[in-house]
Amino acid sequence: MREFNSISHFFDSIISFEAPFNNVKLARLLKSRNSRRGAVAVFRSDHNGLTPSPANEYEGILSGALENKTECYRIGAVSCCYRECGIPIFNELETIVGEFPAAGPQWNICQGLRRDVFESVAMIVEKYNAINLHDKNIITRLKGPSHSTCGDLELAIAAAIVSSYYDIAVSNRVLFAGGLDYSGAVSPADIDAEMLCSLINSGFKTVISSNLKKETVENLSGEVSFYNIQNIKYLRDLLSSLSLEAEKTNG
Incomplete structure (x- = not known):
């Protein structure tokens, strides 16, 4: 930067x-x-x-705020990480997929998200996850102050949509980072070892991305769980398994 x-x-x-x-x-x-x-x-x-x-002052404040948050499970809300002009941004994306509206479907997309990006992700999710979104009302927003133009947010958008559509609760300690292409493949996120350390210090327990470099994660495996997802068609099963595992752990 x-x-x-x-x-x-x-x-x-x-x-x-x-x-x-x-x-x-x-x-x-x-x-x-x-x-x-x-x-x-x-x-x-x-x-x-x-x-x-310096940029690290902003990062430190964000990390501290995340660290003090209590773990919770919510439907349609996922944690995400991306870079904006070199600054790591940690945020929460919230999406509500509603029932068929009487007056015609409306998609309310916050200013922080580019509409064309959201629509492209929605199209990919529909194709590979047996979802029909175009007859639904959708509300989506970034909770933190940010205007993302980064492709690393696309996996989080997909996860929030699938979570809301199928009523799958997701922990706020699970982080999504990665892009998508039209084949449904998940592209690697711009995550380095320094960013991962910040995530761990903030209390994140699970990172879901694609093809994270071995040298980035090899010394961190005991502190955080990594899930490499290669294609968006596996997203529903992954979210369901994480939710079921949490239910067993929490009794």
Whole structure:
């Protein structure tokens, strides 16, 4: 990520300031005069205004907040991880697949998700998981402040849809990261050893992705469970087995 020493770099630009926790703000460049795209910077806000901060301060605050959350199981809500301009983002994606609506189906997709990405994932899920979504009402949103353009969120979108459609409860300590292609294949996520350590420190117990590099996970196998999913057609069975395993463990 490029370091910004002052907010002068954002002049003549449209930006958004999002405050995930306390006085640490994530500044996202939405549009600029020189057509730059995708810049993200971290600032600390106090009585003197905005002061640039390192990206790891934002990551540390997010990790601490996740660590303090109680484990719970919910239908249609999954934890996800992706990078935005080099900054690891941990978030929660919530999706509700409703019954057939009398007035015609509506898909309410939050501004943080690109509609074309969600629709593409929905089409792939329909094809490989025996689901019909186009006659359903759907509401989906990212809980944390983020505008994701990263393909690593696609597996999480699929998991949230399948969880809601089939009423499968998923732990918030299970993390989804990976992309999809039109054959249903799951592509590897941009996860390195440093990010995995942050996930473990935050309390995540399970990572679901595809083809994680051996050197990334070989020293962490005793602390977190890894599931390599090669194709989206196995997603329902995987979610069901994790839910059943949790029921047995919790008595």
